[in-house]
Amino acid sequence: MWQEIREIKKMASDIELYGYRNDTEELLKLLDSIIDMSKRLKKEINIDMGTVEERVEDICYKGDFNYITEIPFIYKPITKQDYYDGDYLHFFGKNRTEELNRAGVLDVHNRFWTANNVENGNIFGSIPVELISNDNKKILLESGWKEVNVHIYDVNNDLPIEEINEMAYKEFDYYLVITEQKDDQALILEYKI
Structure with missing residues (x-):
């Protein structure tokens, strides 16, 4: 199936x-x-579809990545289907920065994404909920951000990043491929949108 x-x-x-x-x-x-x-x-x-862990085992690429945990994030949704067309992402990024600044979490956001380098994906603004206060979260939600659960997978580090990107593209609808800088560990974040 x-x-x-x-x-x-x-x-x-x-x-x-x-x-x-x-x-x-x-x-x-x-x-x-x-x-x-x-x-x-x-x-x-x-x-019956079974538990998340059972389903993850069914879709994994021969042990190339493994489910670790689920973490709540808040993300800024894309509102245009062909977001690479024109200057949509430029204005999206500008609005994202203004919204994060207004919520008082721009520095937290930037530190998190500096420590976790984005290699590829189709999410252009997100942050773990545990890094921000409820007041910060409320401001972002009022700006159109949404809450989402994110499944975290660790990846076989012997794989080239291009293969990891392709694997994530084929497996997940909404995702980021990142590299944790402190451990040089590739991870896939699957956004359960």
């Missing part, structure tokens, strides 16, 4: 790519494949 889910996620990502290229022939093939696979998967699902 998990193989089919990964394939559907990959095809869904490919739809976006072919959509940007206006390749309607490939889009139609992918949509048909997704429909067929979804129908097969729907028939297959009739058992």
Whole structure:
């Protein structure tokens, strides 16, 4: 079942790519494949999904990454589908900085992300809730930030960062690949949005 889910996620990502290229022939093939696979998967699902740890074991790449824990974060959502197009991320970053500054947590945010270097991902503003006060959190929530649980995975450090990035892209919808500076340890943060 998990193989089919990964394939559907990959095809869904490919739809976006072919959509940007206006390749309607490939889009139609992918949509048909997704429909067929979804129908097969729907028939297959009739058992309890189990615990988070059991599900994580099912999707892991041969022990290349392992679930460690779950941590509550607060994040600034992206509001545009094609966020790399134009100057959206520039203004997003500017607004994020202003909101963090207004909440009084810009320094905390910057220290956290300096200690944890972002290698890749699709989350552009977040911070662990435990690093900020409830008052700080309230200000960010009023600015449109949202609470989210983040699953943390440690990664086999023998893997090149490009392979870790590809693995995370294929496995998770919302994620960051980071390197903890103090231990030089690669981690994947899966945002359960």
